[in-house]
Amino acid sequence: MTEPLRLSKRMSELGLCSRREADEWIAKGWVRVDGQVISELGSKVLPSQTVTIERQAAAQQSKLVTVLINKPMGYVSGQAEDGYQPAVTLVKAENRWSEDGAPLQFHPTQLRSLVPAGRLDIDSIGLLVLTQDGRVAKQLIGETTDVEKEYLVRVQYDRPGRLPDNQLKRLQHGLTMDGKELLPAKVRWQNDDQLSFILREGKKRQIRRMCDMVGLKVLGLKRVRIGNVKLGDLPVGEWRYLGADEVF
Incomplete structure (x- = not known):
């Protein structure tokens, strides 16, 4: 029963x-x-x-809002730490993207219980989601989430020549982290020094640790998409509301 x-x-x-x-x-x-x-x-x-x-x-x-920020470097995703400001401090009227088409008016009450649905390292930039809606948080960070997250990663190989194809294949599938095999990832070259990573999980500093395992140093990391929602033209340090027609 x-x-x-x-x-x-x-x-x-x-x-x-x-x-x-x-x-x-x-x-x-x-x-x-x-x-x-x-x-x-x-x-x-x-x-x-x-x-x-x-x-x-x-x-x-x-009435619950979900906000998309293009997080700059030097801001933490969640609680303030080591003197660094949390990204939520960017959510104020003067930082709202002028091209945000949402009909909502900003009000300070929208900052109540506005929490990050996922994290982005202090030295990473790009799309960060803050939400008051528990359904959105569960969809993006719940145990069973399989929402894709896409990153552009500028890298430098610390050995002579170029990253061998067999090491690129290890990034796609075959690495172990914290004693557990990572889920398959989509990893491909965008240009000579930039990789695209598409992940369905988000361990702490995962991409940096993955790159380190194959001899790549990360010089820059930017999240450009979560599920169906793209960073698009949202300027660094500005935010907009998740549109009524947008779903992750």
Whole structure:
């Protein structure tokens, strides 16, 4: 027989919201199981039961924003550390891209619970996603995510000649990190000193460590795409809203 699950966990699994949002909605009486309002935290449900949310929850969720930043070097993705500013400090009215077509008005309340969905090293630049929406965060950094992330990486080979083809193949598949084999990656030359990496995972400093294993030194790293969403012409240090028609 199937074991019952915590309602908040089941709601997250169904992609309705994050667990934190689920607990908030349950406490407010905005969640129904098989048509019955459930307002007790910690309640459990069977996978076969139908979970629905009230319109107040859907309305609250529709106000949640997701922001795309072209992160410059010298900013950290999350919490401030070692005197470095977090990327969220760039999200202010004067840094909004003038060509952002989203009909939203910026308001400081949008900074509440605006957190990075994935990370980008302090010395890397490019597309960083900040979101208030637990569904977006789960899609991009959840355990089962398979959303592609594309990077342009300027490299220098630390041995005579050019990187051998068999080492390029190792970058594509065959490297082990932290005792675990890496998922297959798409790696190809863009030009003489720049590689394109397309990954479906994001271990800490993964690309730099991969390059180090085959004798390549990373001189510059820029993320240009996450899923179907591209960095495009967004200027460095500026941000825009995720468009209503854009999905990762």
